[in-house]
Amino acid sequence: MICNNLSASSTLSTRWYSLTRDELRYILDPKEVHGEDFPGETFCVLKEKEIKQFGEYRTQRLVLEAWDGQG
Numbered sequence: 001m002i003c004n005n006l007s008a009s010s011t012l013s014t015r016w017y018s019l020t021r022d023e024l025r026y027i028l029d030p031k032e033v034h035g036e037d038f039p040g041e042t043f044c045v046l047k048e049k050e051i052k053q054f055g056e057y058r059t060q061r062l063v064l065e066a067w068d069g070q071g
Contacts, residue, residue, distance in 0.1 A: 021067055028060045 026033045029047065030040055050058045
């Protein structure tokens with residue numbers, strides 16, 4: 001429940017800043033957008049922890065699902 005509320009509030013914040021879905025994807029995981037050779041990563045510890053715990057980058061999925069549902 002907390003993750004879903006956080007995802008929804010994150011999504012609303014991105015709408016206020018007029019970010020596109022691709023810009024949001026870039027913020028969440030720049031390597032997914034620009035390839036594995038991209039030199040930076042925004043939430044690497046969170047991503048690694050979630051992949052280990054849930055088998056996926058759960059925050060990214062939830063935020064993008066919330067984004068898609070707000071359109």
